[in-house]
Amino acid sequence: MSEQNITYLTDVSLLTCVVQSGLSEVILKAARDVGAMAGAISHHARGIGVRERLGLLGVAVEAEKEVISILVSSEQRDLVYDTLYRAADMNIPGRGFIYITPLEKASAYIPQSMMDQLDTSEEQA
Amino acid sequence: MTDRTRRFGDYQRLLTAGRNEVSLNAFNPKLERDAGGKLIPYPPRRIKLNTVEVLRLLQPYVSVRFMDQVKAVVPLALYLALFQILFLQHMVEDSWIITGGLFAVIAGLMFFMEGLQLGLMPFGTIIGSQLPRKSPLPLVLFVALLLGISVTFAEPAIGALKAAGGNVAVERAPYLYAMLNDWSEVLVLVVGASVGLAVVVGTLRFLYGWSLKPLIYAALLPVLTLTVFAAFDPELQKVLGLAWDCGAVTTGPVTVPLVLSLGIGIAAAAGKGDSGLSGFGIVTLASLFPIIGVLLLSLFVAYSVTPEEIIEAARQAAATAQAVEPAWYERSPGVEIVLGVRAILPLVLFLFVVLTLVLREKLDNKGEILYGIVLTVIGMCIFNLGLTYGLSKLGANAGGLVPMAFMEVSGMPASPLYVYAVGLGLALAFAWFLGFGATLAEPALNALGITTENLTNGVFKKKTLINAVSIGVGCGIAIGVAKLIFDLPLVWLILPGYLLAMVLTFFSSEEFVNVAWDSAGVTTGPITVPLVLAMGLGLGNATHAVEGFGILCMASIGPIITVMITGLWARHKVKAQTRAATQVPSETHKQEAEAIL
Numbered sequence: 258m259s260e261q262n263i264t265y266l267t268d269v270s271l272l273t274c275v276v277q278s279g280l281s282e283v284i285l286k287a288a289r290d291v292g293a294m295a296g297a298i299s300h301h302a303r304g305i306g307v308r309e310r311l312g313l314l315g316v317a318v319e320a321e322k323e324v325i326s327i328l329v330s331s332e333q334r335d336l337v338y339d340t341l342y343r344a345a346d347m348n349i350p351g352r353g354f355i356y357i358t359p360l361e362k363a364s365a366y367i368p369q370s371m372m373d374q375l376d377t378s379e380e381q382a
Numbered sequence: 383m384t385d386r387t388r389r390f391g392d393y394q395r396l397l398t399a400g401r402n403e404v405s406l407n408a409f410n411p412k413l414e415r416d417a418g419g420k421l422i423p424y425p426p427r428r429i430k431l432n433t434v435e436v437l438r439l440l441q442p443y444v445s446v447r448f449m450d451q452v453k454a455v456v457p458l459a460l461y462l463a464l465f466q467i468l469f470l471q472h473m474v475e476d477s478w479i480i481t482g483g484l485f486a487v488i489a490g491l492m493f494f495m496e497g498l499q500l501g502l503m504p505f506g507t508i509i510g511s512q513l514p515r516k517s518p519l520p521l522v523l524f525v526a527l528l529l530g531i532s533v534t535f536a537e538p539a540i541g542a543l544k545a546a547g548g549n550v551a552v553e554r555a556p557y558l559y560a561m562l563n564d565w566s567e568v569l570v571l572v573v574g575a576s577v578g579l580a581v582v583v584g585t586l587r588f589l590y591g592w593s594l595k596p597l598i599y600a601a602l603l604p605v606l607t608l609t610v611f612a613a614f615d616p617e618l619q620k621v622l623g624l625a626w627d628c629g630a631v632t633t634g635p636v637t638v639p640l641v642l643s644l645g646i647g648i649a650a651a652a653g654k655g656d657s658g659l660s661g662f663g664i665v666t667l668a669s670l671f672p673i674i675g676v677l678l679l680s681l682f683v684a685y686s687v688t689p690e691e692i693i694e695a696a697r698q699a700a701a702t703a704q705a706v707e708p709a710w711y712e713r714s715p716g717v718e719i720v721l722g723v724r725a726i727l728p729l730v731l732f733l734f735v736v737l738t739l740v741l742r743e744k745l746d747n748k749g750e751i752l753y754g755i756v757l758t759v760i761g762m763c764i765f766n767l768g769l770t771y772g773l774s775k776l777g778a779n780a781g782g783l784v785p786m787a788f789m790e791v792s793g794m795p796a797s798p799l800y801v802y803a804v805g806l807g808l809a810l811a812f813a814w815f816l817g818f819g820a821t822l823a824e825p826a827l828n829a830l831g832i833t834t835e836n837l838t839n840g841v842f843k844k845k846t847l848i849n850a851v852s853i854g855v856g857c858g859i860a861i862g863v864a865k866l867i868f869d870l871p872l873v874w875l876i877l878p879g880y881l882l883a884m885v886l887t888f889f890s891s892e893e894f895v896n897v898a899w900d901s902a903g904v905t906t907g908p909i910t911v912p913l914v915l916a917m918g919l920g921l922g923n924a925t926h927a928v929e930g931f932g933i934l935c936m937a938s939i940g941p942i943i944t945v946m947i948t949g950l951w952a953r954h955k956v957k958a959q960t961r962a963a964t965q966v967p968s969e970t971h972k973q974e975a976e977a978i979l
Contacts, residue, residue: 310429313749314436316500317443350431350439 264367268331269360272338275304276345276353278321287344288327293337295328307351318351328363447496451488454909458820459484459772462780462913465812470783470799476775483772490765491908493757494538498636501754504745505733506640510647512741523582525736526644530578530668531571532729533641537634540570541721541766542774542912543627550919552696555620555929556689557680559696562624565683569676573628576675577637577668584664585645594663594895595887601670602880608677613873617689618680622872623931625676629669630934631911633903636729638665638826666899669938718770722763730755765908773909774916781920781930784809785867789925809867810860817859817937820913821852826904834897842897842952850948851901851941858940859914862933866921872932879939886946894949901945902938 272293274284281299288297302322308315329337338357347353414422431439463474474480514522534540543562552559561569587597612618612625645664737743745751788798788805798805821827831844865875887895914933922930 306426307429310426311431312428313753314431314439316496316750316753317439346442349442350435352442 263364265362265364266367267362269363270329270331270334271358271360272327272329272334272341272355273358274325274327274341274345274353274355275302275322276325277319277351278323280345280353281323281325283344284325284341287340288337291333291337291340293327293329293333297325297327299326300324311351328360444492447492448488451491451495454491454823454907455484455488457823458816458909458913459776461816461819462776466780466783469808469812470786472783472786474776475779479771480776480779481772483768483770483775485772486764486768487772487909488768490761490763490768491538492761494761494765495635497754497757497759497761498639499754501751501756501758502636502729502733503639503643504747504751504754505737506643508743508745509733509736509741510643510645511650512647512743513644513736514648514651516741521740522648523585525740526581526585526641526648527575527578528732529641529644530576530581530637531574532732533637534574534577534632535570536636536725536729536762537632538636538725538762538765538769538908539631539634539911540573541725541769542915543569543624543631550929552693555617556692556696557617557683558620558624558929558931560683560687560692561621561676561680564692564695565679569628569679572675572679573632573672576671577632577641580667580671581641581645581664583671584667585648587663588645589648593892594666594899595892597663597667598670598887598895598899599884601667601674602884605670605673605677606877606880608674608681609873609876612677612680613871615684618684619871619873620929621677621680622876623929623935625673625680626872626876626935626938627915627931627933628672628676630903630938632672633665633668634908634911635826637668638904641668662896662900665903666896669903718766719763722766723759726755726759726762769912773912777913777916778920781917781922782924784812784863784917784921785924806867810864813863814856814860816856816914816917817940818852818856820910821855821941822848824904824907824910826907827851827901830897830901830904837893837897838952841956842894842949846948846952847897847901847945850944851904854901854941854944855937856940857944858937859933861940862918862936863921865932865936866918866927866930867925869925869927872935875932875936876939879936879943883939883942883946886943886950890946890949891953894946894953898942898945898949901941 276284278301285297285299300323302324304318304320304322308318308320311318327337334357338355342348342355345353345355347355411424411427413424416422459480463477466472466474509525513525517525543566550559550562583597586592587594609622609626612622641664737745786798787800787808788802800808827848828844831847834842834847835844861875864870865872887899890898911934914937915931918933919930921927
């Protein structure tokens with residue numbers, strides 16, 4: 258493979274989780290456990306909206322948020338999505354928000370060992 | 383053969399079980415247009431939750447905050463109770479009342495901390511960022527002074543000092559009794575004024591970038607002079623422990639964040655907020671200045687009344703108290719509630735006046751802030767109740783029983799339980815682990831550890847600092863307990879300790895001086911202070927010491943010394959490494975030179 262070659266990864270989706278600050282550890286562990294290993298990015302953010310609209314109950318909603326973005330393959334997508342939804346207890350009000358964005362393509366350096374593994378499995382097939 | 387056909391509908395239901403789809407369009411609001419065809423702005427509607435949803439929303443909110451306090455209180459209480467049961471073979475007295483009291487402490491602290499966060503901190507942030515920009519410096523400093531006074535009143539641990547006053551025997555330490563009972567309001571006011579002064583000096587310090595070292599020397603000089611002076615007077619001597627402990631009590635969960643937000647705001651307005659050390663120093667000064675204040679007050683008390691007058695007045699008060707049934711607000715639990723309201727409301731009023739009259743600012747979230755303030759007051763009242771029935775009782779119990787291990791205690795037929803040396807060792811080990819464990823769990827110390835690690839570029843690890851401080855507090859409390867057991871004069875412990883600290887300060891770098899002196903103030907939180915104070919007083923009563931104060935101040939000097947020693951050692955190690963690194967190339971240069979020659 259020459260240096261100029263670009264490998265496009267296809268069938269990629271971006272999974273984004275918005276949760277209250279401090280939950281990112283739980284999310285990342287759950288994602289790792291179901292094999293979403295492409296790495297994750299976490300941002301700190303401040304949520305606006307729900308807290309104000311809940312009135313006094315809004316104090317129970319933490320305004321400090323963490324936004325976690327994870328790249329997943331299309332086959333993993335639904336499994337990871339459901340797992341993270343449950344791991345973060347998103348069926349509790351005010352807990353968080355999760356969504357998927359389809360990506361057209363993505364590129365990064367892929368370690369040679371992983372590419373080799375891919376070739377041998379293709380030969381066997 | 384079985385029928386292998388399946389309905390497609392069954393398969394689909396299995397796949398989508400527990401899932402359903404709703405289009406977001408279904409939630410779109412109905413926008414209306416006015417006569418000109420323009421869209422009328424749509425006001426956000428309140429979200430209505432039913433009871434189940436509200437409960438599910440509140441459950442994690444409450445449980446996280448509750449568990450935070452449980453983690454702080456329960457291990458300490460268990461340690462005290464288990465030590466009594468296992469080593470002293472004595473059941474905890476009134477265990478149900480104490481359990482209820484501890485529960486009140488947990489609930490009270492939970493409400494208090496949450497209320498502080500929602501109700502008082504927004505004031506602190508706005509005042510801290512706006513006041514220094516809008517007002518001249520003298521006015522800002524004046525506000526800082528008043529803030530220092532009002533936050534001291536709101537500090538939960540101050541209640542422990544007042545509670546301790548009832549346990550002092552008037553005949554044996556009349557001045558101490560007078561200061562904790564007749565003069566207790568003045569005492570808190572003096573402590574508050576000292577904290578206010580410390581805020582002013584500390585703010586000026588990072589405004590002009592002064593080094594902390596000369597300030598420490600300058601503060602220690604009058605502190606130690608007054609201490610030595612008081613030590614020569616047989617009556618004033620007994621006030622020393624209280625004076626030194628006051629320094630440790632002042633720096634708690636209300637003072638530190640509120641005062642720091644103002645101080646940092648002032649420094650930021652002057653364009654000097656980016657120094658890593660901006661937050662430090664105020665805590666140190668706020669634990670040294672009250673000592674001067676309280677010692678001066680004790681001198682004033684000594685000149686205005688004689689011991690005989692105090693004893694006489696106390697006797698008369700005791701006589702009348704028995705005759706008249708006290709009003710509801712002078713009895714428990716009424717008195718705790720009154721104290722709670724009196725502690726918080728002045729601070730809130732003061733902050734409100736500054737905000738509306740001086741800054742002319744408005745708060746955006748009135749409902750939330752009101753809720754926070756109400757929560758703070760409720761929390762303070764419940765905490766005060768828990769203080770009386772839980773922490774103070776438990777501490778006093780433990781303190782009264784520990785001497786049983788090595789000496790005869792009246793009313794305890796089995797005492798002494800152990801051979802003198804073994805029992806004494808056991809008592810000191812108990813004190814050491816109490817200090818060590820309580821400090822290890824202190825959340826404020828964790829924050830200080832992170833700051834220190836950043837400040838020293840990772841040379842001084844967070845864990846190293848936490849360990850150094852915990853060991854220091856452990857040793858300090860053990861020495862303090864030894865002081866009570868052997869009835870040593872406090873001067874002989876304080877003077878060498880602080881002289882050593884001064885010498886170490888001279889040799890340490892500015893960063894470590896800041897961290898070390900501040901760590902002393904950080905360690906004494908709202909759980910440790912009442913527990914240790916009450917334990918000291920109980921211990922003092924059992925060993926027939928004159929007064930049970932002095933343990934807390936030993937717990938302050940301990941970490942100062944250990945942190946600075948650790949800092950010096952770390953610097954020595956870094957120096958040795960760099961020397962080794964620079965020596966190698968110079969040797970190779972020499973060899974090269976020799977080769978050329």
